[in-house]
Amino acid sequence: MRARYIGAALAAVTAAALTACGSDSDSAASGPITVFAAASLTGSFTQIGKDFEAANPGTTVTFSFAGSSALATQIDQGAPADVFAAAAPANMKTVTDAGNADGTPQNFVKNQLVIAVPKGNPNNVTTLADLAKPGVKVALCAPQVPCGAAAQKALQSASVPVTPVTQEQDVKAALSKVTLGEVDAALVYRTDARAAAGDVDGIEFPESAGAVNEYPIVVLKNGPNRTGGQAFVNYVLSPPARKVLTDAGFQAP
Template identity: 60%
Template structure:
């Protein structure tokens, strides 16, 4: 009798242990919040497991962006949006003529992102091996004539800029806006001598705003940004000199993670909205 009692007790303990293990297995294979099987129950890693869950690198610190002067308003807006979405970050901009920025980068100036107003100026950076990856064209821009408010000189065409006595300002030919203007003038067999060549498009526009010039050939985005300070005159020849704007993260970017995150914002639907509202064309 003693032997039978021991055997029966052992058998019961074995059954109880098996049942306990089964309950434990069931509870571990069930999501407690929904009752649905977890990823591990189907043979996939659990979504909550830190070792297997994909995660984007946290963006922090300062991101330095070198950008063409014509991007000032739209990029400033995007910079604020970026900082709001990524607390603890700061976006610092250097806005200038693309050729000046390219020269600074190839000379070793520390920066994370370069956004140029033409493929040619971007090539200066990539040919020097300072770009990380292939630049993406994110917008395009078209030229427009900026005149004094009300257009008192009655400028209606590109040819009108060649009239005697008219004070016209152009961007330097080494600057994308200047190269585009020169291309439009050459295609139209027109020649004019400006009162000055400016090193970036904002400087050319300022000459008109200050009434130091009657007109300037700038981008349509700059005319729009100036509001009522200038008037804009479209000219058909501008369609033959549209500039593509490429952007790239820099090879030795001090904040490579931040550079990629900022470029992602620029190329996102939200970024495109801001750029389109500023007057930029889709790539």
């Protein structure tokens, strides 16, 4: 009788422990989560956010998409965000050097540049050198923006002198100059050209292989929902989210 009682008691304790663990897991991600992410992640992260909310009832993910350099500055100035996903390690380093990262950033994807031209390629731009031809109007991202730094690296390695007619603060803005017909070409990420395939053609060029950007992600130390932030980071690193990213044209890290 005593043995039966002890066995029942142990079973009850075990069940209670398992229930508690399940509750902790279920409540790990809850409430609002704010994510600052590079503009080039807009489409993919919007979908990943919806998938994350579906997998974690009670959560709401709000995104702020912009150039990584601008987002890093906002974070270091105290903007309330739980997660930062940058388009280059240099912009992430700004945040980690300021002591605002909770842990070590993890690279989760890579991205590569293409030449975006209007649909049908009316100016017959086929190489990086074509961007230096007289009369060809080119948009680039600003040098401090990851897509701008990558563009400069590619152009310098190919010894192609390009004077852009505009320098934009994020890749979406540079691409919009092409879709609006304001420029003849822009150096943008492969993923952005693919997302706008109805309006632009993406021209691959070999020099882009030497200017690939790695994308790091990290939970922020002063975020109002660090637990939720960590759950979102974990989800971004999971197979379902990775599929969304690779389907959009991102490369595995």
